[in-house]
Each structure stands twice: as C-alpha cells, then as structure tokens.
Amino acid sequence: MRVFDTERQEWADSHRERLFDAERSLDLRRQRIVLQRTAIVLAVCGVAFGTWALGWKDEPKPYRPPAEEAPVASGTPDTPDDGAPPSDGTDPETDPSPSATPPAGFEVLIDTEGFRIAVPEDWTRDSTSSQYGIDIVEYRGPDDVSRVQVFQVMESSPYASVEEAQKAGSRLDGYRKIGLDYVANPDGGEAAEHEYTADELNGEPTTTSGYHAIDLRFTAADGNNYAVIAYGSESDGTDDERALLDTARAWFCPPATECAAPGSTS
Structure with missing residues (x-):
C-alpha cells in the first residue's frame, strides 16, 4: 500500500513508511534533546544575568569629594578648625579697649x-x-x-x-x-x-x-x-x-x- 509522506513530499510504500517512521522517531528524540539543552542553557543564562543584575544594583556609588556630598549653605560662616568664632571683621589693634578710661574728671x-x-x-x-x-x-x-x-x-x-x-x-x-x-x-x-x-x-x-x-x-x-x-x-x-x-x-x-x-x- 502506498502512502504520501508529507515531510518528504513523495509517495512511499508501507515498507519505506516503516523506515520513515523510525527516522521520524529518531528526529523527534533529537529535537527533544536539543530543546532540553536549549532550555538548560537559557536557564543558566537567566540565573547568571539575575546574579549580575543584583550585584550591579548593590555596587557602591562613585566616590564624590566631601564638597559635593555636603555643600555648605550660602551665607553660613565657617567655624575655624581651632573652634574660635568667626571674625566679625574688626581689628583688635585698632579697637579701643573697653577698660581704657581717661584721667579723673x-x-x-x-x-x-x-x-x-x-x-x-x-x-x-x-x-x-x-x-x-x-x-x-x-x-x-x-x-x-x-x-x-x-x-x-x-x-x-x-x-x-x-x-x-x-x-x-x-x-x-x-x-x-x-x-x-x-x-x-x-x-x-x-x-x-x-x-x-x-x-x-x-x-x-x-x-x-x-x-x-x-x-x-x-x-x-x-x-x-x-x-x-x-x-x-x-x-x-x-x-x-x-x-x-x-x-x-x-x-x-x-x-x-x-x-x-x-x-x-x-
């Protein structure tokens, strides 16, 4: 009995059909193996990508100088390192001493x-x-x-x-x-x-x-x-x-x- 092989696009008798069935079964097993391996590779890639993405998010931010991290507000006087209050701009050598007084009378x-x-x-x-x-x-x-x-x-x-x-x-x-x-x-x-x-x-x-x-x-x-x-x-x-x-x-x-x-x- 002849049958039409749709994959090969030709007529075949029943004996060749049995051969074709065996080949098709082998091709199907090969396809399943390829699909499984592909799935495994994709899974591994997915895990690797996820790990990289999480690691990238947790990377520390680039270092910035202190002046960028904590800018001084405009108009606020800086306190000297020795703890002394800001100068008020007067010169002690030219300011009269509060204790200086004229002679009696x-x-x-x-x-x-x-x-x-x-x-x-x-x-x-x-x-x-x-x-x-x-x-x-x-x-x-x-x-x-x-x-x-x-x-x-x-x-x-x-x-x-x-x-x-x-x-x-x-x-x-x-x-x-x-x-x-x-x-x-x-x-x-x-x-x-x-x-x-x-x-x-x-x-x-x-x-x-x-x-x-x-x-x-x-x-x-x-x-x-x-x-x-x-x-x-x-x-x-x-x-x-x-x-x-x-x-x-x-x-x-x-x-x-x-x-x-x-x-x-x-």
Whole structure:
C-alpha cells in the first residue's frame, strides 16, 4: 500500500513508511534533546544575568569629594578648625579697649564733626565755620578762660602751620615765646608745638593775669593735619594747660577713622 509522506513530499510504500517512521522517531528524540539543552542553557543564562543584575544594583556609588556630598549653605560662616568664632571683621589693634578710661574728671566725646576727644567733664561746646576742613570746635571751662580748640589746618606740614601761627601770635600784646619745635607724634607722622604766653588773645577778654597757650599741630591717623590748642590762665602755672593738651591729644581720633584708646593692649 502506498502512502504520501508529507515531510518528504513523495509517495512511499508501507515498507519505506516503516523506515520513515523510525527516522521520524529518531528526529523527534533529537529535537527533544536539543530543546532540553536549549532550555538548560537559557536557564543558566537567566540565573547568571539575575546574579549580575543584583550585584550591579548593590555596587557602591562613585566616590564624590566631601564638597559635593555636603555643600555648605550660602551665607553660613565657617567655624575655624581651632573652634574660635568667626571674625566679625574688626581689628583688635585698632579697637579701643573697653577698660581704657581717661584721667579723673575727663570724659571721652565723639564730636558732631566726627572726631573723638577727651575734655574735662561738663565743659560747654561751641563751633564756628572754617574755610578749610572741619568746623573750628571749642570746648570751654566754667571760668571762661580755660579752653581746648580743635580744627583742621591747611598748611603743607604741621611745622609750617605753627610757624604761621607764631608769626600771628608775635603781634599780641605781651607775647613771650616759650618754645617752637618738632615734637613726638604717636601716630608716626610729623608734629610741632608752639608754646607761649601773652597779655591778650584775639577775641578774648583782657585779664590781669595774662594767658598761657600750647598750640600743637600734627598729622593724624587719617593723613590730614590738625591743631589741638590748650588755653588757660598764666597765673596758675603751666601744668593745667599741659594736662589739658596731653589728654585731648592722646584721645584724639580724626573723623571716619578707628583708633586705639590710650593704654589699650591688642
């Protein structure tokens, strides 16, 4: 009996059909083996891939510098390594010491013209306009004779300024020069002093005792030249005017400038 072999696309008799059946059975077994092996390979690959995927997820993140891991918030001051608080931007060498105080009976003032000075307590203040720099400021005692005058000078140097002042003072009645010379300047610049007595002073009432004046001109910490002049009565000696001048000069600080207080430590 002939049959049609659909796989080979031909007619075959029953004997050849039996041979074909055996071959088909062998091909089927081979296909099953191939499928099984393929399944095993795929399973192994799946396990390997899963293990790799899990391992990749658990890998540590790339190292980043501390600045990237913990950025400092803008505007927050850093604390120095030694634990000291941030600087507030002030210089201890130029800040007045809180413990520094003027001599007994004196007070430290910040004048409306901007400068700092020390004068006796309860003295009155007056000022007049100046053709150069700050106003001419005057602090006067209750006796109406003792006073401290402060102004800015226009001459090129302190010594040149006191020379001009001495020329004008020499025309006063009873003028007697005690000295005119360079003196030490705590600010490091030039300073000169004119000391004298006279029977009169311009704009002041005439007295029977006469006047004693110490006129100091100096380059201050701001680079400008100033005058601080102490006046008093000649009859009580010269020590009180010297104390007035030395205290006023020691505490003087020009406008818009930071100065250390006398005797303060940095």
